[in-house]
Amino acid sequence: MRADRAGGDGTSGRRRWIDYPRRGRRGVRRWLPSWRLLLLVSGAAAAAPVGLVAWFFVRTAVPEDLNSFATQQNNVYYWADGTEMARVGQINRQEVPLDRVPEPVQWAVLAAENETFYEDPGISLTGIGRAVVQMVSGGDTQGGSTITQQYVKNIYLNQRQDVSRKAREMVIAIKLDHRMSKQDILAGYLNTSWFGRGSYGIERAAAAYYGKDVSELDPSEGAFLAAVLNGAGQFDPAIGADNRRRAEDRWSWILDRMVEVGRLSAAERARYTVFPEPRPQPRAAGLSGQIGYLVDMARSYAESHADITAAQFDLGGHQVFTTFEKPRVDALAAAVQDATSGVDPGRREADRLLRVGAASVALDGRMVALYGGPDYLKQGFDNANATTVPVGSAFTPLVYAAGLSQGVQRRRGGARTPVLPTTTYDGDNGVKVMTPEGPYWGSDGKIVRTVNEGGRDWGTVTLRNAVEQSVDGPLVQLGMDVGLEQVQRTAVDLGLLPGSMGDLVPAFAAGNSTPSAIRTAGAYTAFAGGGSRTDPYSVLRITRNGEPLALRLPAPVRALPAAAAREVDAALKGAVRTGSARPAAEAGPDLAGKPGTTPDRTAGWWVGYDGRTSTAVTVFRADLKDMKLLSLEGVGGAAPDTPDSALPGRIWTSYTRATGGR
Secondary structure (H helix, E strand, O other), rough: OOOOOOOOOOOOOEOOOOOOEEEEEEEOEEEEEHHHHHHHHHHHHHHHHHHHHHHHHHHOOOOOOOOOOOOOOOOEEEEOOOOEEEEEOOEEOOOHHHOOOOOOHHHHEEEEHHOOOOOOOOOOHHHHHHHHHHHHOOOOOOOOOHHHHHHHHHHOOOOOOHHHHHHHHHHHHHEEEHHOOOOHHHHHHHHEEEEEEOEOHHHHHHHHHHOOOOOHHHHHHHHHHHOOOOOOOHEEEHHOOHHHHHHHHHHHHHHHEEEEEHOOOHHHHOOOOOOOOOOOOEEEEOOOHHHHHHHHHHHHHHHHOOOHHHHHHHOOOEEEEEOOOOHHHHHHHHHHHHHOOOOOOOHHHHHHEEEEEEEEEEEEOEEEEEOOOOOOOOOOHHHOOOOOOHHHHHHHHHHHHHHHHHHHHOOOOOOOOOOOOOEEEEEEOOOOOOOOOOOOEOOOEEEEEOOOOOHHHEOOOOOOHHHHOHHHHHHHHHHHHHHHHHHHHHHHHHHHHHHHOOOHHHHHHOOOOOOOOOHHHHHHHHHHHOOEEEEOOOEEEEOOOEEEEOOOOOOEEEOOOOHHHHHHHHHHHHHHOOOOOHHHHHHHHOOOOEEEOOOOOOOEEEEEEEOOOEEEEEEEEEEEOOOOOOOOOOHHHHHOOOOOOOOHHHHHHHHHOHHHHH
């Protein structure tokens, strides 16, 4: 043997070379490591995994951003009586604080999923051992997850099962366990977990399976919800008999586990021997029919009166309690359907593009019913909120109100003189419209003349009679005598929006303004309310995750002197008793109303009230692409001389009759 770079004895050097016997002309030469080098390499090999783990631990941070579905919730809308109207949002989730979840329900979940939750550091070493074995053997990597790990997966990671995702889950769970309290982690887990039936979070699961708030669950029901956490596709009894058998077995096992961990006494366990059968899976509330119009209206009101941005609304979690009354909404839709049953757009050109909008507003401003169109999912445009349709002669009671409250001025600079219901005007058709300086000349160079419906001459009429019989000419002249700016001011005081006001020409008094059905119904509430009115509103209150949010509700305002309001009210009631609104009398006693038409026959209206609510119905024809209005002549096969107010009048009468006792 020959040693290179050896010490005195040839054995203590760093390297040793050994010559083996030659075979032929060549030999074999090998290097053998020293014991020190072997120790160093062995130590490095042992330290490498530890270093790698340490490096991975330091490099893995708790993410800043949550999964979108983990924070997004439904916005839930309720009818005025508190029953659910609709649930809007991609995720059916509603967050609740942990103290709303009964302690036995919490422990049903913990006993089933992670009984050492309050002692572990966010991970379970025995669970990790099982998970490693499963990963090495190619099995499911989900085994061994603690509640904290499952929460991490819910809010930060994805549902993919692989080694790298599992490793990140463990590291984040440990860090999160040091950052958050156990109570907050458990609350987060219960609020983000999938329970089946479209429900994220235990609050919505309680509603989906038992139709109750989570705070009302008993331990037996809690044990069932803990069972479906393991996989609703396998444990929801509604899916099939096999699921029911599995659900009952796991439910029973969870109750037994609660006894084993000391969270349910044997005596209490003995009480729960009958499986708590969940209710049948409820059908999801959608936005079809009128619901979508109501939801849109309520959301718009909430955003503008509760300082909730669209982005905040999209995150969900809001409970919106609306003013809408389901029986009235249903009655209004039924009235429209009944009145338009003869409309056949496939057979009759005059029936094409027919639109109906209606709104019913209580005297205190609450919107109790809307009809926005045939179906929100087919037509998103809300006819009840349209501000493109002239109100026509339904505007003349507002002109009458302006005259009664402000008087008239027939000479420039002259004194204003009071107007009474008995004040007379020329009611003939084609009378010249006068200003203090003389006749009013139109933009076409011709003198503007009054136009009565049907071209009828009425002779000398009182203003009250003009309102009752819908004689438009005297009221157009009254508007000129009061002053169109003063009439406009009265209309705004009554709740019509300035942006809907028409040009200040004689046609202004005849209704060239385009207020929505909602605002028109609201304006008429002042006549029934002694001159006081409240802006229409659609939301009573709003909460987020059960906590009230500030909501600015409108206050009553004085729009007219009480005496003027009483006189308009008397004229509108006279119109139903003996005047142009007589067909509505069959709907009940003590009604007030006014039909409305336009000279070019592009809109028909009926507006009135029954002492509790004011309702406006409008009918028009328009292509929603350009909103160009078309003639209503012949709609539904009506004779050419049929007033355009006839169809909305039938709707108003049918609806008012159906809701007369409510």
